[in-house]
Amino acid sequence: MDCSALVEEGLDIHKGKEEERTELDEKEDRKQNNILRSSLCEESIWTRSISDLTVGMNKIPRKQRPVQATFYSGGQYASSLGETATSDREVKCWEAEGLSNMGPDQIQLGGEMQEGSMRVMVREGTEDCVTEREEQEGMEKERRDESSDMWKARDDRKARWRVQKRQRLKGSVEEENEKERLEMERDGRKRWTQRGSKEEDPQIAENGAEALLQVASIRNPTISRILLNSSSSSTSSSFNYSSVDSDEVFSDEEETTTKEQCITNKKACSWRTFLTMMQWSARRRSSWVQLAGHPGNFCPSEGGEVLKKYNAVESSCLQALMHDSLCRFVPQYYGVTSRGNERYMRLEDLLSGKSFPVIMDCKMGVRTYLEKDLSKVQHSASLRSDMYWKMVKVDPAAPTVEEHALRAVTKSRYLQWRDSLSSSSTLGFRIEGITKENGKVLRDFKMTRTLAQVTDTVLTFTKKQPNILKDYLSRLMALDEALKKSEFFKTHEIIGSSLLFIHDRRSKANIWMIDFGKTFPTDSGLYLKHNIPWIEGNQEDGYLTGLASLTSVVKEALLEAEKLNPCDCSTDTQHELQTHCVSVTKDVMQEISQSAPAFSARDTVLEEVFSCVHLEANGSRGASTTQTSI
Ligand SMILES: O=P(O)(O)O[C@H]1[C@H](O)[C@@H](OP(=O)(O)O)[C@H](OP(=O)(O)O)[C@@H](OP(=O)(O)O)[C@H]1O
Numbered sequence: 226m227d228c229s230a231l232v233e234e235g236l237d238i239h240k241g242k243e244e245e246r247t248e249l250d251e252k253e254d255r256k257q258n259n260i261l262r263s264s265l266c267e268e269s270i271w272t273r274s275i276s277d278l279t280v281g282m283n284k285i286p287r288k289q290r291p292v293q294a295t296f297y298s299g300g301q302y303a304s305s306l307g308e309t310a311t312s313d314r315e316v317k318c319w320e321a322e323g324l325s326n327m328g329p330d331q332i333q334l335g336g337e338m339q340e341g342s343m344r345v346m347v348r349e350g351t352e353d354c355v356t357e358r359e360e361q362e363g364m365e366k367e368r369r370d371e372s373s374d375m376w377k378a379r380d381d382r383k384a385r386w387r388v389q390k391r392q393r394l395k396g397s398v399e400e401e402n403e404k405e406r407l408e409m410e411r412d413g414r415k416r417w418t419q420r421g422s423k424e425e426d427p428q429i430a431e432n433g434a435e436a437l438l439q440v441a442s443i444r445n446p447t448i449s450r451i452l453l454n455s456s457s458s459s460t461s462s463s464f465n466y467s468s469v470d471s472d473e474v475f476s477d478e479e480e481t482t483t484k485e486q487c488i489t490n491k492k493a494c495s496w497r498t499f500l501t502m503m504q505w506s507a508r509r510r511s512s513w514v515q516l517a518g519h520p521g522n523f524c525p526s527e528g529g530e531v532l533k534k535y536n537a538v539e540s541s542c543l544q545a546l547m548h549d550s551l552c553r554f555v556p557q558y559y560g561v562t563s564r565g566n567e568r569y570m571r572l573e574d575l576l577s578g579k580s581f582p583v584i585m586d587c588k589m590g591v592r593t594y595l596e597k598d599l600s601k602v603q604h605s606a607s608l609r610s611d612m613y614w615k616m617v618k619v620d621p622a623a624p625t626v627e628e629h630a631l632r633a634v635t636k637s638r639y640l641q642w643r644d645s646l647s648s649s650s651t652l653g654f655r656i657e658g659i660t661k662e663n664g665k666v667l668r669d670f671k672m673t674r675t676l677a678q679v680t681d682t683v684l685t686f687t688k689k690q691p692n693i694l695k696d697y698l699s700r701l702m703a704l705d706e707a708l709k710k711s712e713f714f715k716t717h718e719i720i721g722s723s724l725l726f727i728h729d730r731r732s733k734a735n736i737w738m739i740d741f742g743k744t745f746p747t748d749s750g751l752y753l754k755h756n757i758p759w760i761e762g763n764q765e766d767g768y769l770t771g772l773a774s775l776t777s778v779v780k781e782a783l784l785e786a787e788k789l790n791p792c793d794c795s796t797d798t799q800h801e802l803q804t805h806c807v808s809v810t811k812d813v814m815q816e817i818s819q820s821a822p823a824f825s826a827r828d829t830v831l832e833e834v835f836s837c838v839h840l841e842a843n844g845s846r847g848a849s850t851t852q853t854s855i
């Protein structure tokens with residue numbers, strides 16, 4: 226056989242196959258069209274996989290394609306998680322033409338939709354289909370109602386949870402910004418409904434995961450490590466940023482039908498919930514807290530700054546201090562800014578980067594009133610009924626008969642009374658307030674007066690940790706040195722200024738000078754000693770008297786702490802860190818169990834995290850006492 230014959234034969238065979246295939250295709254087309262026609266007119270609903278549908282749709286001649294297709298998710302995966310809100314989500318109104326060009330992946334709208342469980346309902350306006358269409362419309366309505374009921378139930382659950390949470394924290398944690406929350410909720414919902422039509426931005430997911438790992442590493446290295454391991458082993462981007470407001474978030478890869486995969490996905494979901502809670506927790510525990518001072522005097526800011534209402538006296542002090550030897554003890558001053566009609570001073574946020582900071586505000590000096598205010602009293606004293614009531618609240622016997630009759634006191638009378646009631650007059654400083662690690666704020670130190678009482682408070686504040694007390698002691702000594710060299714200090718009467726003590730579990734304990742609203746240059750450049758008794762006219766404030774007492778208090782507390790913790794510091798620090806791991810995990814787990822009732826705190830993944838940390842803590846310390854019950 227010559228070549229051309231071979232080629233011809235080959236071509237014939239090929240042609241034959243082509244014809245055969247065309248015939249087959251035509252048969253298949255006819256079959257598909259018949260199925261479709263019969264299903265449109267007789268069955269109206271049929272259950273098929275999305276890929277079948279797509280193939281089928283592509284084969285339907287354009288004019289015969291259905292006008293509209295409505296899809297329902299099976300919702301079976303969602304219900305396996307006990308999440309009512311995710312079942313039977315409805316996605317509707319695709320134009321069939323658009324649909325015909327879609328692959329199965331593109332038709333996955335909600336994360337919980339599954340190809341296998343998709344029920345596809347094709348509708349056409351034929352008379353035969355009217356009853357069924359009505360039925361289906363009824364179903365559709367029912368589903369819509371169900372869906373809106375579910376959102377409502379979800380909102381109710383959230384509202385209940387918030388009320389419980391507030392009650393639990395008894396207002397010790399700053400009030401949530403309601404507007405921001407609502408916006409976030411709206412955003413979350415928007416994202417939730419958009420998720421199907423848009424592919425998740427991998428960058429966002431990655432950033433989210435990164436942010437969480439950061440949060441975790443701030444909290445403790447163990448959790449961070451666990452998160453890291455998990456995220457690397459996870460099939461999907463281990464955290465969906467949009468999940469902040471939605472617990473029911475899954476990535477495409479997680480949409481599987483088998484029971485096993487459902488369990489895995491359930492774990493992943495809980496895992497994500499855990500991460501979300503960590504993020505919530507970190508956000509709620511943002512470091513900023515105003516411990517003392519005038520409410521509303523501060524405004525939140527970004528980039529490691531806080532804004533304090535502008536005060537010309539304080540602003541000029543801060544400017545001067547930026548060029549003084551005290552500079553390293555004072556928050557950085559960045560100048561003035563405006564927000565609306567209000568002017569603010571931009572200050573370094575001393576709590577920035579701190580995780581779970583513990584703070585103590587000590588008001589320095591033997592008096593908290595200005596000399597000029599005292600002389601004002603003798604001439605034109607304005608009476609303050611608010612101060613009278615504050616006085617009565619602490620000690621009903623404190624006001625004089627005359628003050629009782631007036632139901633008012635003068636400001637300097639009140640401030641003098643406060644100084645003498647507390648340790649100000651005697652020790653030259655007083656404790657104004659303490660913020661505990663859990664965010665709880667304690668302000669009831671008005672009658673903490675004696676050296677022993679103050680030392681006890683300092684021991685409680687530092688949890689008797691020698692390392693922290695040592696840091697504080699050396700900072701106080703350094704401050705003393707700097708004050709003695711400071712030109713600013715010599716020439717200023719410093720009234721009502723505070724030392725802000727800050728420590729957390731990671732960084733060194735530190736002390737800062739704040740609040741210069743009542744700090745004035747001395748008359749005609751008079752040099753002050755700051756450690757001699759005040760007599761009217763000498764402008765002495767007793768700042769150094771206070772610093773000396775405070776230093777003795779910390780020394781005393783350190784001695785006491787070392788007696789109680791004779792072990793060397795490195796072991797102690799180790800233990801502290803381990804205990805921290807356990808306590809942080811406990812916090813997070815408690816938060817999850819209390820604030821997200823839909824997810825059990827006993828969930829496998831959480832237990833895994835907890836036991837890991839717990840084991841680690843016990844491992845190097847032998848039988849630990851840190852048994853946690855949740
Ligand atoms: O701490 P309590 O007992 O509530 O008393 C406060 C403090 O003494 C304030 O001083 P500081 O700002 O140093 O904390 C003082 O502000 P001044 O700075 O104006 O003196 C308040 O006066 P009024 O602001 O006038 O109420 C006074 O009511």
Ligand SMILES: Nc1ncnc2c1ncn2[C@@H]1O[C@H](COP(=O)(O)OP(=O)(O)O)[C@@H](O)[C@H]1O
Pocket residue numbers: 514515516517518519520522531556572573574575576584586723725739740741742
């Ligand atoms: N720079 C700062 N960084 C962090 N916290 C600060 C800073 N300045 C003040 N605070 C917080 O605000 C509280 C009140 O500050 P203060 O300056 O005394 O206000 P006021 O002038 O209203 O008395 C402090 O106890 C502290 O908790």
